[in-house]
Amino acid sequence: xxxxxxxxxxxxxPRYHIARWAAIVASIAVVVLSWRELNVTYxxxxxxxxxxxxxxxxxxxxxxAYSIDIxxxxxxxxxxxxxxxxxxxxxxxxxxxxxxxxxxxxPIAYAFGKFMIVATRSVNVIIWALxxxxxxxxxxxxxxxxxxxxxxxxxxxxxxxxxxxxxxxQTEAIKAMGGSPMDVAIYGIVxxxxxxxxxxxxxxxxxxxxxxxxxxxxxxxxxGVELNTSVDFLQWPRVLTILIAILGIVxxxxxxxxxxxxxxx
Amino acid sequence: MSKSExxxxxxxxxxxxxxxYNEYVKYVVYLAIILFVLWSAxxxxxxxxxxxxxxxxxxxxxxxxxxPDLSPIALERTYGGMVESIxxxxxxxxxxxxxxxxxxxxxxxxxxxxxVYYVGRAIVSVSRALHELVLAIICVVAVGLGPLAGxxxxxxxxxxxxxxxxxxxxxxxxxxxxxxIRASGGNSLQVLLYGVAPQVIPRxxxxxxxxxxxxxxxxxxxxxxxxxxxGVTLLNSFxxxxxxFALTIILAIIAVVMVGEIASAIARRRxx
Amino acid sequence: xxxxxxxxxxxxTGDEALKxxxxxxxxEEVVSIIGPSGAGKSTLIRCxxxxxxxxxxxxVLDGEDVTTMSKSxxxxxxxxxxxxxxxxxxxxxxxxxxxVLSGRVGYISTMQALRxxxxxxxxxxxxxxxxxxGVGGMENKRADELSGGQRQRIGIARAVLQRPKILLVDxxxxxxxxxxxxxxxxxxxxxxxEEGIPVLINIHEVELAxxxxxxxxxxxxxxxxxxxxxDEFDQGARDTIYRAGESREDQSTPGEQVQxxxxxxxxxxxxxxxxxx
Numbered sequence: 001x002x003x004x005x006x007x008x009x010x011x012x013x014p015r016y017h018i019a020r021w022a023a024i025v026a027s028i029a030v031v032v033l034s035w036r037e038l039n040v041t042y043x044x045x046x047x048x049x050x051x052x053x054x055x056x057x058x059x060x061x062x063x064x065a066y067s068i069d070i071x072x073x074x075x076x077x078x079x080x081x082x083x084x085x086x087x088x089x090x091x092x093x094x095x096x097x098x099x100x101x102x103x104x105x106x107p108i109a110y111a112f113g114k115f116m117i118v119a120t121r122s123v124n125v126i127i128w129a130l131x132x133x134x135x136x137x138x139x140x141x142x143x144x145x146x147x148x149x150x151x152x153x154x155x156x157x158x159x160x161x162x163x164x165x166x167x168x169x170q171t172e173a174i175k176a177m178g179g180s181p182m183d184v185a186i187y188g189i190v191x192x193x194x195x196x197x198x199x200x201x202x203x204x205x206x207x208x209x210x211x212x213x214x215x216x217x218x219x220x221x222x223x224g225v226e227l228n229t230s231v232d233f234l235q236w237p238r239v240l241t242i243l244i245a246i247l248g249i250v251x252x253x254x255x256x257x258x259x260x261x262x263x264x265x
Numbered sequence: 266m267s268k269s270e271x272x273x274x275x276x277x278x279x280x281x282x283x284x285x286y287n288e289y290v291k292y293v294v295y296l297a298i299i300l301f302v303l304w305s306a307x308x309x310x311x312x313x314x315x316x317x318x319x320x321x322x323x324x325x326x327x328x329x330x331x332x333p334d335l336s337p338i339a340l341e342r343t344y345g346g347m348v349e350s351i352x353x354x355x356x357x358x359x360x361x362x363x364x365x366x367x368x369x370x371x372x373x374x375x376x377x378x379x380x381v382y383y384v385g386r387a388i389v390s391v392s393r394a395l396h397e398l399v400l401a402i403i404c405v406v407a408v409g410l411g412p413l414a415g416x417x418x419x420x421x422x423x424x425x426x427x428x429x430x431x432x433x434x435x436x437x438x439x440x441x442x443x444x445x446i447r448a449s450g451g452n453s454l455q456v457l458l459y460g461v462a463p464q465v466i467p468r469x470x471x472x473x474x475x476x477x478x479x480x481x482x483x484x485x486x487x488x489x490x491x492x493x494x495x496g497v498t499l500l501n502s503f504x505x506x507x508x509x510f511a512l513t514i515i516l517a518i519i520a521v522v523m524v525g526e527i528a529s530a531i532a533r534r535r536x537x
Numbered sequence: 538x539x540x541x542x543x544x545x546x547x548x549x550t551g552d553e554a555l556k557x558x559x560x561x562x563x564x565e566e567v568v569s570i571i572g573p574s575g576a577g578k579s580t581l582i583r584c585x586x587x588x589x590x591x592x593x594x595x596x597v598l599d600g601e602d603v604t605t606m607s608k609s610x611x612x613x614x615x616x617x618x619x620x621x622x623x624x625x626x627x628x629x630x631x632x633x634x635x636x637v638l639s640g641r642v643g644y645i646s647t648m649q650a651l652r653x654x655x656x657x658x659x660x661x662x663x664x665x666x667x668x669x670x671g672v673g674g675m676e677n678k679r680a681d682e683l684s685g686g687q688r689q690r691i692g693i694a695r696a697v698l699q700r701p702k703i704l705l706v707d708x709x710x711x712x713x714x715x716x717x718x719x720x721x722x723x724x725x726x727x728x729x730x731e732e733g734i735p736v737l738i739n740i741h742e743v744e745l746a747x748x749x750x751x752x753x754x755x756x757x758x759x760x761x762x763x764x765x766x767x768d769e770f771d772q773g774a775r776d777t778i779y780r781a782g783e784s785r786e787d788q789s790t791p792g793e794q795v796q797x798x799x800x801x802x803x804x805x806x807x808x809x810x811x812x813x814x
Contacts (some may be wrong), residue, residue, distance in 0.1 A: 214396045
């Protein structure tokens, strides 16, 4: 009860009150200013609900026959996610090793590891895709690389945290029994980071399926290419088919990844 | 050293318990996974010329990119696009949150009847599954090029995050306080306002700030499909091969995203 | 069997943990090291198989000086020294059988270690030892499913499977409740006698030392201040060992130690998922 009273008292303190109102007023002011900054034409705005409804009418019913045609790009999307994640993990392992406090071989390596983690995480997948399309041309290869580079930071950050949580008692025991460094790795370290590793990989794959659906908008392969074409040619029933298909693979991969993570906990 | 030798009666082999049916099944599964990955890799394999061309293209790209274009006009255009992106993030957060609130209530199992709950969850799932850019490309067709399309895309993407997490908080509330309002004769709206809302408001404010942070990231890229903000400028720079300008924009995006992340982290800590 | 001469250890922080300790373990006896917290008991045990590098002095095991060994010689020497830990140090996510068999890890190739492919006689003996320590039938359980007492029994089984020339035991009972402590000590000393392995045991509870060991070495502030049999251990000896004040409480409670053993598992919140865009 005394805790309750304390929060009550704090709520009613004048400073808290003023701060709260100031925050609310400031937020509203920022939103209003932002709105004005956008220079939205009000005629457009009035027609927006009607336009959206119109579009939806034109989309229905979905073009079911088309669903056969989008199977290959859908599979490509999933493949991009798998290969991108795999490549990211390969690159991420040494970075995680460098970026973990307890395994970093040198302060410079540690700084480099941390930098790579931050740098790759801050650049969106679509920007990576723009780059790789310039380098390797349109197609799934650019997509795989974009997804991979985008994922390095996420994967290495979480694996580095896993490495930092290793219980040295367990590795020490293997050492004390005369185990070689390889034995220590096999018996002491691998079992400890396996759940982190599998968890992070499947989770990132799941996210990457979703990311792989959009890189096609800049030509980097996957279902996004089909989506872009269908929108350009105003084939609305096809667009809806694609949206349903994206929904399907994203939900399925979410279930698969959750199942795998549960298995290895 | 040891005096006792292994006596008979104990098994001589031991198999690690496996999630698979037996060891052969395990290896078949592993083999299948490896083959599948190899097949996927084969499907995206580049030709040799492609790779060689890629190396050339990469060297050209890198040499044009550095140093970044810091001329006044480039900075001015970057600034203009960035302000639009940030403004989009604020507006989209405000509208998105307001529209997500009823969805959150609908998606909270303990507050609404079953059929409504399923509708709520369905909205959340669809919104989660579709990437901001997929939503943006459709909005551009519906309402035309420009920031309005981007704002609408971000608004549509909001329930997938905001309503989902808020619904989880709503499901964790203390039923006792809700019952107290119900017992004193409150109607459904009163129950929500006086019994439920006070319990989740601090968390909700945290989620709003968090969503704003995500919207900042998203608003910098939806322009790639013409939905306003700095992304439009970025795409243009790529199409005109102005890679040094592109680098300026990307650095600006990274800076803004990081500042947004830090600001959001600080604000959330102060709220909670 | 084991002869320690003038052993010194100075940590990089400047702490002098051991200031010239000399002692030995002969034949098949059970020797205990007692002393207040911070006396250097753990450091002494850990210096013997060089989990902690000693600063000076010599440790001769079966005629060979451990302190001057190269890395690979040291690995071979470590195979002859079984170690039992305060916090069990089992590989938590592996099965009981894998933990016990890991005692033989120094004798198999990397490929065999990877495939958990141990010689038949090792497997057979592992089953036998598991039965002996009272956890027969649990070989397929994961180590983190077991209670503290059971884990320490596995720890003993693992050390025994090593067929060591000596058992180094570091506070085997301080993470256990008093009743389990007695049971574990009883088992440990019994099994060592059956197998004919001498034991050097660092122990916090004087009562356990008096009850289960043949000889007692009292350590205070990094120096040996008492050597004798349990019969010779009187109030005077007790005062000498603990003279610098009462034995301080151990740093952590058993509950916490078991908690710490829980291995890391990944738990990625939605928050992480969302920030990845």
